[in-house]
Amino acid sequence: MDKLRLIIWREYLAKVRNKSFIIMTILSPLLIVGMIILIAYLTKINDSESKIIAVLDQSAFFQDKFQPGKAISYVHFEDIDLEAAQDSVKALQYDGLLFIPNAANVDLVAQNMFFYSEDNPSTGTTAAMESIIQGVLREQRMENLGVSNTTFQKIEKEFNLKLASFDGGVNLKGVNEMKAFIGGAFGYAIMMFIIIYGGFVMRSVIEEKTSRIIEVIISSVKPFYLMLGKIIGTSLAGITQFAIWMISSGVLLFICVLLLGINPEALYVSPEMTGAEMAQLPTDLDENFIAYAQEALQIPWALLLLSFIVYFVLGYLIYSSIYAAIGAAVDNETDTQQFIFPIILPLMLGIYIGFFSVFGNPHGPIAVGFSLFPLTSPIVMLMRLPGGIGEGGVPVWQLLLSLILLIMTFLAIVWLASKIYRVGILMYGKKPTYRELYKWLKY
Amino acid sequence: MQNMLVADTVSKFYGKHKALSDVSLEIPENSIYGLLGPNGAGKTTFIRIINQITFPDEGQILFKGKPLHPKDVARIGYLPEERGLYKSMKVGEQALYLSQLKGVPKIEAKKRLKEWFDRFEIGPWWNKKIQELSKGMAQKVQFIVTVLHEPELLIFDEPFSGFDPINANLIKNEILRLKENGTSIIFSTHRMESVEELCEHIALIHKSEKILDGKLSDIKKAYRKNRFTVDLKSNQDLDTAKILEKDIAIVHNEYDAKEEIQHLTLQLPCDETREVLHLLSDLGTVYRFEEVVPTVNEIFIQTVNEREQHG
CATH class of the missing domain: 3.30.70.260 (ACT domain)
Structure with missing residues (x-):
């Protein structure tokens, strides 16, 4: 055990003292924060750019309806014909011309309305105009039908289907998605960690092979301990890096928000929203915010964190021992491609299955299947778990079965990988085939 | 004289390939033993079995009269044919690490290292990385690492390859000094003339079999x-x-x-x-x-020829 500790410590130091590792650790948060600031800044610019649209209204239906908003200002043309208006819009370099012809009724007018512009207008611009026109159309049609505006207001009330679970709890729309998203973030973190640090383990094995120190080491310790020490040491370095990233990104982001006065909310609100929608948004949020917050609090965080740790440790050990075996089987990194693809495949599958199937239906057959299959379960099960376990969540037997399968796979894979590793580290000079790897298992 | 190491009909297979076939050897204590034979004869496989890097499929190894135990690795020093150290690790740190892996406490290892560095006059290398050293310099470090835990049995695979004549002589004298202090030494090489004068006992390995072994002087007498x-x-x-x-x-x-x-x-x-x-x-x-005394090389060729003639 002393030797294992020595190996872990050496691998850890070798990793954290590595120059490129240090540079990555320092630069990554700067890059991430830089990106966020850039996005926020660009969004702000986009927001502040307002469009000027000329309105040539020959009818009588749209007086004063086009009021300048945040994103679009309207300029009203009067007493000129269409051609002249088009020329002036071009001359004045306005962003477009809305032409409203005259006709007997509002429907005829609407049919012949046109929007002229140099480029294709953005959907936000057309949506804004359409919303105004739609409003006027509705009013006019109601008047024709003899329905007053106030009557209509009474009729037109938004309807939301209330959701409840059988035990009487309140269900909220989009909660499944929110929960799966939280689980997905955990699953995604596991995948990234495996790919990055599994690769480190592999390269470190290859380095030992090419520098030929391997024989010196395994004449002192069992290859299995070396492999285990390497995997643990590298993952500790990884956790260190992750922790530094989290803390420094958080601090940096906080400082930037304070200094630059960027509103983080600006990142979440689409700049294309019309004024009406903008106005609607906060009230909507207010109404449901507490409910969603309650729902978020109801997510079994303790269970989720515990499962994250268990699935993370087992999943990482499974994959990184495969990475170690690959590193032992080859002589240089270019030979690893053929072996790496089959490893990444289940990871990607887990993520995509998660996003496309588990988000919509966390307890459907596909979600269940992939959360039991040990190579994808660390990702998919975590996406399902925010719904809790037991009734309404993941059935307990599924969680247990998934864990048992994972542990069995872990034992089998580590055993197989250490066999390949033991033989591979002493094999030089040729690129092995799968058949040879199979033969090594029997040595 | 007691035997340091006894191999009892040791065989090793890789799939269908026989790497060692019923090899029996007796390596006496406090002597220099030559394990001789061409490349690919099975010497390295045999050495790896002694170092418990691989394990025999048949037969067993006795270390000082007892079956080889995993803990015995601390009593054996091994300089592999393929020399290697961590390139980006500092010399001192690396030597400390490797001897700690062999079970030497850190403080003791540091003390012994200082002595060896003084003896080889390489004190200033302590904080250099291996990749900054020349090949010959790295070999010296590797030699120190091999002997630092004061093993009872030292195994050198192709001991003098990679050393220039001056350093080869230095290493040779160090090995002789270790032998004087009671260490048993195994030389494994295909360049038989390079160790002939040093070995008291030899074994000839050819195509995974031992074809001849014994005291060098007796063998030479027999081939006079x-x-x-x-x-x-x-x-x-x-x-x-x-x-x-x-x-x-x-x-x-x-x-x-x-x-x-x-x-x-x-x-x-x-x-x-x-x-x-x-x-x-x-x-x-x-x-x-x-x-005219036959060289080991001549004896080897003669033995191989005789065996092949007899089937």
């Missing part, structure tokens, strides 16, 4: 052919060779006209030399009279 080389300055006008031919078989005959010396190789019927010497000294001055 009663051949002698003679350098003779004749005091006769007659052709000395012609005179000798009557009584003795001459294998080789060459006359050095410049030095006026006759170089002869004689084949005697037995190792009785009195008569021959008598005869020779009648013919002139004998500058040299020496038995």
Whole structure:
């Protein structure tokens, strides 16, 4: 055990003292924060750019309806014909011309309305105009039908289907998605960690092979301990890096928000929203915010964190021992491609299955299947778990079965990988085939 | 003398390939043992079995009379043929790490390292990385790492490859000193002439089998052919060779006209030399009279040939 500790410590130091590792650790948060600031800044610019649209209204239906908003200002043309208006819009370099012809009724007018512009207008611009026109159309049609505006207001009330679970709890729309998203973030973190640090383990094995120190080491310790020490040491370095990233990104982001006065909310609100929608948004949020917050609090965080740790440790050990075996089987990194693809495949599958199937239906057959299959379960099960376990969540037997399968796979894979590793580290000079790897298992 | 290591009908297979076949050896304590044979004969496999890097499929190894135990690795030092150290690790740190892996406490390892660094006059390298050192320098570090845990059995695979003559001599003297201090040493090499003078015992390995082993002096005795080389300055006008031919078989005959010396190789019927010497000294001055002792290389080739002829 002393030797294992020595190996872990050496691998850890070798990793954290590595120059490129240090540079990555320092630069990554700067890059991430830089990106966020850039996005926020660009969004702000986009927001502040307002469009000027000329309105040539020959009818009588749209007086004063086009009021300048945040994103679009309207300029009203009067007493000129269409051609002249088009020329002036071009001359004045306005962003477009809305032409409203005259006709007997509002429907005829609407049919012949046109929007002229140099480029294709953005959907936000057309949506804004359409919303105004739609409003006027509705009013006019109601008047024709003899329905007053106030009557209509009474009729037109938004309807939301209330959701409840059988035990009487309140269900909220989009909660499944929110929960799966939280689980997905955990699953995604596991995948990234495996790919990055599994690769480190592999390269470190290859380095030992090419520098030929391997024989010196395994004449002192069992290859299995070396492999285990390497995997643990590298993952500790990884956790260190992750922790530094989290803390420094958080601090940096906080400082930037304070200094630059960027509103983080600006990142979440689409700049294309019309004024009406903008106005609607906060009230909507207010109404449901507490409910969603309650729902978020109801997510079994303790269970989720515990499962994250268990699935993370087992999943990482499974994959990184495969990475170690690959590193032992080859002589240089270019030979690893053929072996790496089959490893990444289940990871990607887990993520995509998660996003496309588990988000919509966390307890459907596909979600269940992939959360039991040990190579994808660390990702998919975590996406399902925010719904809790037991009734309404993941059935307990599924969680247990998934864990048992994972542990069995872990034992089998580590055993197989250490066999390949033991033989591979002493094999030089040729690129092995799968058949040879199979033969090594029997040595 | 007690045996340091005994191999008892050890066999090792890789799939269908036989890497070692029923090899039995006895390596005496406090001696230098030569494990000789061409590349691919199975020497490295045998050494890896002693180091418990691989394990025999049949037979067993006894270390000081007891079956080899995983803990015994701390009592064995191994310099592999493929030398290697962590390139980006500092010399001192690395040597400490490797000797700690062999079970030497850190403080003790540091003390011993300082002594070795002083002895080899490489103190200033302590904080250098291996990649900054030349190949020969790295080899010195590797040698120190191999012996630092003061093993009872030292195994050198191709000990002198990679050293320049000066350093090879330095290492040779260090190895002899270790032997004086009671260490048992195994040399494994395909360059038999390089260790011939150092080894007291040898084993010849050929195509995964041991074909010959024993005390080097005994083996040489057994392979003697009663051949002698003679350098003779004749005091006769007659052709000395012609005179000798009557009584003795001459294998080789060459006359050095410049030095006026006759170089002869004689084949005697037995190792009785009195008569021959008598005869020779009648013919002139004998500058040299020496038995032709076969080299290990010659013995090896002869043994292999004999085995192949016999099936």
